[in-house]
Amino acid sequence: MKQAIELIINGETHDLFVASNVTLVEAIRDNVGLLGTKVGCDMGTCGACTVLLEGKPILSCITLAVECNGKEITTIEGVSDGVTLSNLQEAFVRKGGVQCGFCTPGMILSGTALLKKNSKPKVDEVAKALEGNLCRCTGYNRIIDAVLDASVSTSHLQDQGEK
Amino acid sequence: MQAKIQTSQILNLPEFDYQTPASKKDAVGLLFSSGGDAIISAGGTDLIPNMKNGTIKPKALISLSRLSPEKESITADGALRLDALSTLSDIAESPLIKLKVPTLANAAFHVGGQQIRNRATLGGNLCQDTRCLYLNQSHGFQFVDACYKRGGDCCYPYPAEKRVCRSVFMSDTAPVLISLGAQLVILSNSGEKGVDINDFYTGDGLKPLKLGSAEMISAILIPPESQKMQCHFVKATPRGGLEFAMVSVAIALKIDGPDKKCGKARIAVGSINTSPLRAFKAEQEIVGHNLNEAIAAEVARKVADEVKALPHHGYSKGYLKQLVEVHTKRSLTAMIYPKEPLTHETSD
Known part of the structure; x- marks a missing residue:
């Protein structure tokens, strides 16, 4: 039907x-x-x-x-406009958070939702937010680094905007 | 023109009729008129995977996706009323629930991943199906003969027993609500009725819930005296995320005075049997005693003796029994000696 x-x-x-x-x-x-x-x-x-x-x-x-x-x-x-990458996507590139790439779209979306709710998450908060996304390549460390890096650069941009 | 590609479907979801009632009352009406062929779908995070691997084959799905949950509230007689349609994210993040019954928020926060918690509902978590390593295998296992629960005539883990299913009920919120003495508000065509959550689970793996074919959980009530009890919940998992529990322990204690006399106790253990289990005898042992570490160790041993663990998902009976004892002891100790909040900052 x-x-x-x-x-x-x-x-x-x-x-x-x-x-x-x-x-x-x-x-x-x-x-x-x-x-x-x-x-x-x-x-x-x-x-x-x-x-x-x-x-x-x-x-x-x-x-x-x-x-x-x-x-x-x-x-x-x-997530991006198709030309420039989003802040989090750039952080994934910078930190080497991508290997085979299969989990990456899900990781980016979970990470994007986290950063929208909590712009300066701690390591365990990032790990908790990404617990529903499995990655068999990177061992998660670089992915978590990337989200933390993006949160730093995002809040840096926001701080500049406020000044 | 878009080329017709069908790459996305790995597992087939069988066809079904789909209805979206505008109220819970309409939903139970549709359920009643379907004569037992339909099933309610709230978040669908348990139901859809079970339909994909063929454990459940409903002819019709009554989706509650059009309904939005009522906000949690305190009723006139002081009970905390939770809508069964509240998502586990709602429960985990609600300031009122965190204040009144923090263990429930904690248990909800430890279900699945955030994607699951954003869809899964509290009512759905209480009504989830039992699990077994054989039953829930998705790929290769579907090509062997169906077990009793799948409508077949064998059981792989217990080949000697006839028509018995020992699949394990793995809800995390159920033991917590048992420890809180919750009442379930069950809705059917003839109206609402209250059911004690202790009486809601049958202990039969084939039909784990005492829920009629035209009934659904509408709300959950937590009585005022439970909101004043000290509570603790622990979920033991191998990795610490996105997992079903090996064992979960939920405890609520009424601890009075400086000598820590226990006035009331409820201890529930989940994920080790076909239903969540309550340690009634061990509870009686602890009531009336002044609590200390020795009592915690003794009661933990009694709880582990009383609740019967079924081996599941590769964990042996002995290991699970030990897990129950260790986690009960740790929980009780944490409740008897709560950590002092840090009052001063360290300086060097």
Whole structure:
């Protein structure tokens, strides 16, 4: 049984016609064609499919597309403007937080949501925020370094803006 | 034109009817008229993976995605009322819950990762399905014969027993709510009824909840006297994040006076059996005593003797029993001797 839904992905409205058993990540990848969101375990364990639903990180492989009707979704494609990288993405490059890259979109989105809520997180707060994202390459240290580095540069920019 | 690619689906979600009622009352109405073929989906973080690996096969999904939870509040008689639809993030971050029952906020904060907590609800956490290393295997295991719980005729961990399922109930919030003496408000077509959370779990792995096919948890009430008790929750995991517990221990104690006399006690242990277990006998042992380290050690041993651990996820019975004892002892000690807050800054 298919139904018409509207997903607002990265600020752009997409009208889709999907079956009720289509997950959000399938809609994003197969129907909309944004392939930045990855599917790792497809069971809600690894966090590779993380997207922001109304600003909060969720797992798009265990969320039904029909349940997101009319809601705002941010994928990795919406984090930067497509030309310049976001602050956190630059920090990942600078600190070597990327190896194979499969977990990176999810890591960036979880990290982005954390920095929005808490601009100067401590190490254990970063680790807690990223606990739902598995990485089998980096051993997490460089990823955590990258988020901390981005938080320093973000708050530095904010401090300058305030002056 | 977008090329038709189907790369995203690794596991197939079977087809189902999908309904989005506008109220909880409509939801139980739909549940009633479905005659047991439908299932309620709140956050779906337990249900959707179970549907993907074929443990649950509902014909229809009644999604509560259109409903927003009521804010937690104190009722006229002083009880803390929590909407079952509150997400675990809501529970973990709520200032009122952190103030009144910090152990519940703590338990909610230790469920899954933040992506799970943003979707999963308190009601859903209490109604999650039991887990077993064989039952919840997603990939290769689906090609062997189904076990009792999957509708088949065998059990891999307990081959000698007939039609018994010893899958483990792994909710983190359930033992905490048991230690807090919570009441569940159950909604059905005939209205609301209150159920003591002690009576909510059957202990049968095949059907772990005492919940009718047309009923749902609507709210959770925490009585005023529990809000004044000292509480502690510990979840033992191998890595410390994004995991189900090996063992979880939730304790609530009423400690009176300078000699630390225990007036009331509730001790619940989760993730070691088909339902969360309460150590009734050990509780009676501790009430009336002046608490100290020796009593903590003795009671911890009694709790470990009383609650029966089933080996699960590779942990042996003996190891789990020891974990219960160690964590109960540490929890009791931490409650009897709370850490003094640092009053002065160190200078050198």
